[in-house]
Amino acid sequence: MKEKFVAYIKNLQNEITSALEEIDGKAKFKEDKWTREEGGGGQTRVIENGNVFEKGGVNISEVFGKLPESMQAYFGVKDADFFACGLSLVLHPKSPMVPTVHANWRYFEMYDAEGNTVDSWFGGGQDLTPYYLFEEDAKHFHQVCKIACDKHNEGFYETYKKRCDEYFWNSHREEARGIGGLFFDYLKSSVASAKDDKNIVTEMTMQDWYNFVTEVGNSFLECYLPIVERRKDLSYNEENKNWQEIRRGRYVEFNLVHDKGTLFGLKTNGRIESILMSLPPVVQWKYDHHPEKGSKEEKLVEVLKNPRSWV
Amino acid sequence: MKEKFVAYIKNLQNEITSALEEIDGKAKFKEDKWTREEGGGGQTRVIENGNVFEKGGVNISEVFGKLPESMQAYFGVKDADFFACGLSLVLHPKSPMVPTVHANWRYFEMYDAEGNTVDSWFGGGQDLTPYYLFEEDAKHFHQVCKIACDKHNEGFYETYKKRCDEYFWNSHREEARGIGGLFFDYLKSSVASAKDDKNIVTEMTMQDWYNFVTEVGNSFLECYLPIVERRKDLSYNEENKNWQEIRRGRYVEFNLVHDKGTLFGLKTNGRIESILMSLPPVVQWKYDHHPEKGSKEEKLVEVLKNPRSWV
Numbered sequence: 001m002k003e004k005f006v007a008y009i010k011n012l013q014n015e016i017t018s019a020l021e022e023i024d025g026k027a028k029f030k031e032d033k034w035t036r037e038e039g040g041g042g043q044t045r046v047i048e049n050g051n052v053f054e055k056g057g058v059n060i061s062e063v064f065g066k067l068p069e070s071m072q073a074y075f076g077v078k079d080a081d082f083f084a085c086g087l088s089l090v091l092h093p094k095s096p097m098v099p100t101v102h103a104n105w106r107y108f109e110m111y112d113a114e115g116n117t118v119d120s121w122f123g124g125g126q127d128l129t130p131y132y133l134f135e136e137d138a139k140h141f142h143q144v145c146k147i148a149c150d151k152h153n154e155g156f157y158e159t160y161k162k163r164c165d166e167y168f169w170n171s172h173r174e175e176a177r178g179i180g181g182l183f184f185d186y187l188k189s190s191v192a193s194a195k196d197d198k199n200i201v202t203e204m205t206m207q208d209w210y211n212f213v214t215e216v217g218n219s220f221l222e223c224y225l226p227i228v229e230r231r232k233d234l235s236y237n238e239e240n241k242n243w244q245e246i247r248r249g250r251y252v253e254f255n256l257v258h259d260k261g262t263l264f265g266l267k268t269n270g271r272i273e274s275i276l277m278s279l280p281p282v283v284q285w286k287y288d289h290h291p292e293k294g295s296k297e298e299k300l301v302e303v304l305k306n307p308r309s310w311v
Numbered sequence: 312m313k314e315k316f317v318a319y320i321k322n323l324q325n326e327i328t329s330a331l332e333e334i335d336g337k338a339k340f341k342e343d344k345w346t347r348e349e350g351g352g353g354q355t356r357v358i359e360n361g362n363v364f365e366k367g368g369v370n371i372s373e374v375f376g377k378l379p380e381s382m383q384a385y386f387g388v389k390d391a392d393f394f395a396c397g398l399s400l401v402l403h404p405k406s407p408m409v410p411t412v413h414a415n416w417r418y419f420e421m422y423d424a425e426g427n428t429v430d431s432w433f434g435g436g437q438d439l440t441p442y443y444l445f446e447e448d449a450k451h452f453h454q455v456c457k458i459a460c461d462k463h464n465e466g467f468y469e470t471y472k473k474r475c476d477e478y479f480w481n482s483h484r485e486e487a488r489g490i491g492g493l494f495f496d497y498l499k500s501s502v503a504s505a506k507d508d509k510n511i512v513t514e515m516t517m518q519d520w521y522n523f524v525t526e527v528g529n530s531f532l533e534c535y536l537p538i539v540e541r542r543k544d545l546s547y548n549e550e551n552k553n554w555q556e557i558r559r560g561r562y563v564e565f566n567l568v569h570d571k572g573t574l575f576g577l578k579t580n581g582r583i584e585s586i587l588m589s590l591p592p593v594v595q596w597k598y599d600h601h602p603e604k605g606s607k608e609e610k611l612v613e614v615l616k617n618p619r620s621w622v
Contacts, residue, residue: 279596283596284594285592288343
């Protein structure tokens with residue numbers, strides 16, 4: 001399974017970076033290969049100062065070895081080995097009319113002292129963070145997510161859409177980071193983690209989950225590119241750009257204060273530059289900024305404070 | 312003691328904001344009074360878009376009531392009441408030649424169910440974050456800190472300078488946030504927390520600590536203003552400003568990932584805008600940015616990675 005999934009994310013990284021370069025029309029991804037002292041490494045691909053993308057990264061990594069101490073406590077195990085691989089991407093467009101997007105698809109295995117696999121699971125998802133709300137875009141993004149989910153189980157979309165809203169909640173601001181999408185974790189054969197969701201059948205093999213996660217991964221470009229295409233040439237002014245940069249502040253706040261993946265990476269000696277490539281290129285913090293009553297900016301905040309159903 | 316210290320910080324807020332308005336010459340502080348539902352409140356004073364200061368706040372607060380649950384665990388107590396007051400300031404100058412400064416002086420009391428005071432202590436400090444290193448400025452800042460400390464105990468400067476270097480350490484970057492200053496906490500009559508420092512006498516009453524902390528507070532303007540005066544009219548170019556904004560990213564990373572005070576505030580329903588006024592106005596994150604070999608920018612990073620003795 002791990003070789004199959006590694007091959008999948010390598011291929012997907014190529015597909016996604018090619019498609020993004022094509023739509024950008026100017027900037028090219030630069031690749032940094034890195035190795036991890038304790039085992040494994042990755043290929044970070046970064047795009048900067050494009051026509052469409054101000055900054056973004058599409059990274060894959062494959063790491064393994066002794067489970068770090070901080071993770072042992074987290075998973076409640078001792079002296080375990082692990083293997084983890086995944087593709088992680090964040091794109092920050094230049095135009096405030098084009099939403100930021102984030103996606104991640106990953107696979108994890110854990111081994112006992114004798115090297116037997118004791119646990120394995122998939123995780124990931126994809127979510128959209130607009131600066132101006134185009135309902136048509138939100139519906140499109142969620143619709144494509146739902147179609148991918150529905151092929152595997154009619155309950156998946158509802159469940160993983162809800163988990164996404166819960167996970168990307170900037171609790172200190174009482175608002176969502178964006179308008180959501182999908183978020184799932186601990187997808188295992190036994191599906192113990194999903195037992196609270198009565199509409200999810202519990203008969204999923206790891207191969208079934210592989211099929212599901214790769215279906216979602218394959219849907220990413222269809223989720224995002226039509227939105228970029230529709231919005232990339234809209235005009236905008238300095239005020240729109242300021243608003244984007246202020247909202248990007250909330251993105252930074254979420255990633256540095258609440259995001260488990262980021263904090264985990266920062267506290268366990270991950271490759272800092274690959275982890276923090278998720279941070280936007282230019283960000284503003286204004287004291288006590290509030291959008292004007294009835295403005296487009298306020299309409300966005302309204303939706304972030306009260307997550308909606310989009311399909 | 313609490314009335315005396317509240318009166319002190321109110322007066323100090325006036326003194327500091329007046330002096331800063333004078334040196335800025337353009338912007339004035341705007342005051343927001345706020346109240347805390349559970350007890351107490353504060354006065355936040357914010358300056359923006361000045362000649363010298365791009366953004367800054369000089370805030371006082373006085374809060375009390377039931378000790379929040381998250382704090383009970385932290386202090387290892389149950390059903391306690393508390394009182395906390397303090398002045399907290401951060402100034403982000405426009406010019407990259409003028410350093411950012413942070414200071415905080417605070418007093419805390421804790422009560423049992425019968426309302427008896429079971430514990431009380433002072434905390435605080437002041438530290439400097441330059442974007443370009445002028446050794447003369449670093450020496451001046453530390454020298455004034457040392458003079459204030461020396462009046463109370465010859466061991467204080469060395470001890471609290473070291474604690475400052477340890478506290479403001481951006482561990483995921485393996486560098487200090489700035490060039491340090493003073494940091495102290497849990498200053499109590501018994502001085503239990505300082506028992507590891509053999510050169511600190513243990514005979515300090517709360518009145519002695521009050522005298523020490525206010526001595527440090529009173530030294531703040533003398534620490535900082537001469538530096539502002541010397542650097543505020545130096546010329547700088549876009550490259551210098553970019554460097555400042557990139558370094559401000561590290562300031563954000565420290566405050567949101569590592570700073571106990573910020574995280575505590577965000578997770579205990581503090582007044583978000585007063586807490587996050589510490590964040591710089593405009594920030595950049597560039598992927599894998601490194602200053603040029605032999606540049607002034609590299610010289611700064613060198614000192615941040617290897618904290619120095621300045622006096």
